[in-house]
Amino acid sequence: MRPVVIVGVGVTKCGKFLDVSLGDLAVEAVWGAIKDTDIDPKAIQLAYVANTMAFPVTGGGGTLGEKVLAHCGFGGMPVVNVENSCCGGTTALRGAFLEVASGNCDIALALGVEKMYSGDTSKTLTAMQGGNPYSGMGFQFSGNYAIGLRRYMRESGATREHFAKVAVKNSYNGSLNPYAQHQRSLTIEQVLSSRPIADPLTLYMCCSMGDGAAAVIVCAKDVAKRFARKPLVEVAYCALRSGSYRKIHGLDVPLPTLAANEAYEKAGIGPEDIDIAEVHDAMAPQELILYEQLGFCKSGEGARLIDDGRTKINGDIPVNTSGGLSSRGDPTGATGLYQTAELVWQLRGEAGPRQAENNPKVGLIQNQGGYTEFDRTSVNSVVILKN
Amino acid sequence: MSDEKKQILVREGWFYAGEGESYLIGSRCGSCGYVSFPKRLICPACLRENTMEEIPLSRKGQIYSYTVQHIALPGFQAPYVVARVELPEGPKIYSLITGCKPVEGALEIGDEVELVIGKIKEDEKGNEVIGYLFRPVA
Numbered sequence: 372m373r374p375v376v377i378v379g380v381g382v383t384k385c386g387k388f389l390d391v392s393l394g395d396l397a398v399e400a401v402w403g404a405i406k407d408t409d410i411d412p413k414a415i416q417l418a419y420v421a422n423t424m425a426f427p428v429t430g431g432g433g434t435l436g437e438k439v440l441a442h443c444g445f446g447g448m449p450v451v452n453v454e455n456s457c458c459g460g461t462t463a464l465r466g467a468f469l470e471v472a473s474g475n476c477d478i479a480l481a482l483g484v485e486k487m488y489s490g491d492t493s494k495t496l497t498a499m500q501g502g503n504p505y506s507g508m509g510f511q512f513s514g515n516y517a518i519g520l521r522r523y524m525r526e527s528g529a530t531r532e533h534f535a536k537v538a539v540k541n542s543y544n545g546s547l548n549p550y551a552q553h554q555r556s557l558t559i560e561q562v563l564s565s566r567p568i569a570d571p572l573t574l575y576m577c578c579s580m581g582d583g584a585a586a587v588i589v590c591a592k593d594v595a596k597r598f599a600r601k602p603l604v605e606v607a608y609c610a611l612r613s614g615s616y617r618k619i620h621g622l623d624v625p626l627p628t629l630a631a632n633e634a635y636e637k638a639g640i641g642p643e644d645i646d647i648a649e650v651h652d653a654m655a656p657q658e659l660i661l662y663e664q665l666g667f668c669k670s671g672e673g674a675r676l677i678d679d680g681r682t683k684i685n686g687d688i689p690v691n692t693s694g695g696l697s698s699r700g701d702p703t704g705a706t707g708l709y710q711t712a713e714l715v716w717q718l719r720g721e722a723g724p725r726q727a728e729n730n731p732k733v734g735l736i737q738n739q740g741g742y743t744e745f746d747r748t749s750v751n752s753v754v755i756l757k758n
Numbered sequence: 759m760s761d762e763k764k765q766i767l768v769r770e771g772w773f774y775a776g777e778g779e780s781y782l783i784g785s786r787c788g789s790c791g792y793v794s795f796p797k798r799l800i801c802p803a804c805l806r807e808n809t810m811e812e813i814p815l816s817r818k819g820q821i822y823s824y825t826v827q828h829i830a831l832p833g834f835q836a837p838y839v840v841a842r843v844e845l846p847e848g849p850k851i852y853s854l855i856t857g858c859k860p861v862e863g864a865l866e867i868g869d870e871v872e873l874v875i876g877k878i879k880e881d882e883k884g885n886e887v888i889g890y891l892f893r894p895v896a
């Protein structure tokens with residue numbers, strides 16, 4: 372496998388855009404990525420396109436990738452459609468990465484595009500339960516997170532204030548991100564007193580539904596210098612694992628840990644080498660659990676990391692400088708590529724007011740989605756990027 | 759024309775509710791002992807065919823964790839209580855909780871709960887949907 376780099380990224384703002392189509396969102400993201408480079412668009416040879424809800428919510432139907440790329444002016448190249456719930460974005464990146472790494476092509480596009488707003492919120496709410504058999508029994512995914520977080524409070528001693536601190540951090544970061552859905556910096560008080568969703572979760576701890584698109588162009592490293600305008604960011608490895616019922620060596624290993632361990636091993640690094648991360652905080656408090664599961668701290672110590680301020684923009688392990696899912700937004704199929712774009716900007720040194728102060732060289736993306744059982748995520752992806 | 763309301767199951771195969779006691783239907787692997795709810799055809803621990811057999815699960819369990827949900831899915835009225843219930847056979851299962859106030863502090867982790875088969879909601883046509891719930895043991 373040969374080295375693969377990211378040469379261009381382009382994203383739309385996340386938000387509620389009733390008058391903007393999936394095709395329109397794709398054009399903005401894809402052409403943003405193209406103009407991030409000097410590439411001739413005709414040189415793009417292949418695309419992976421991630422989306423989750425076109426079927427149930429917007430009637431976009433099948434072959435969505437081909438349709439939105441036609442809207443972007445493309446036709447003829449192989450297009451693979453990816454559905455992996457909120458993990459579609461990094462799944463699409465992995466596909467594009469492997470096609471180039473294997474030598475099958477030199478230049479590939481990964482696109483995630485999502486519209487969750489159709490004018491009927493209940494349609495989206497139903498679609499978001501992802502065909503979970505318990506949705507007929509009142510199961511709702513924020514309630515599911517809440518159940519896990521209450522147990523985590525019992526086992527680790529983390530408090531509601533710790534949960535609010537994550538939302539505060541990410542809301543501040545989001546206020547510096549022109550692409551973020553929510554750009555209002557919150558206080559602990561505001562977070563804790565916002566509308567209850569599923570205790571201990573309040574409204575400001577939870578991500579909102581959002582529309583948006585994000586695109587990433589990858590290419591073989593030895594080809595990149597022909598048209599790259601910005602510093603290259605290497606894709607060291609893309610790990611992808613599915614939810615498991617099995618007890619492995621007598622332990623139930625959390626899925627993010629399974630994916631992260633594979634990524635660390637294949638990239639030849641450990642969690643101590645990660646300078647910056649974008650992780651899947653669909654509910655901001657989940658970030659504390661992810662710190663532990665990704666090895667940024669010991670089990671039970673997640674709250675200490677947020678108390679010590681180490682995951683802020685000026686910390687030694689900044690997490691979710693973009694604002695995370697909770698403030699930047701979570702247009703499901705696109706989320707993983709928004710995470711990618713943020714780390715690309717950070718590793719290039721062009722994140723502006725959000726630029727991490729620790730001169731990051733190695734970044735980690737953790738992205739997840741779906742439920743195979745109500746208490747097991749379907750899929751987790753961990754990507755390692757290096758400048 | 760009769761427009762009598764019917765009773766329909768929320769899902770087939772999750773529980774038995776007939777003469778005598780009702781129970782949740784799980785499956786146990788005859789090879790490794792792994793127990794699952796709902797029942798499964800293939801044991802995920804062994805990854806072999808023809809080892810799973812259906813078993814009735816215990817009617818009593820413990821609250822592993824819970825939440826009071828303020829977003830209602832169609833047919834439900836917020837707030838309502840949902841939980842992860844731990845059964846002695848191993849599985850930690852999703853359940854609605856009945857028989858307690860839908861407020862923070864109404865339940866504690868570790869509370870003993872027992873199985874109830876009954877109406878969980880009405881569907882769009884007004885039919886009673888029958889499912890399983892757990893309620894605190896008095």
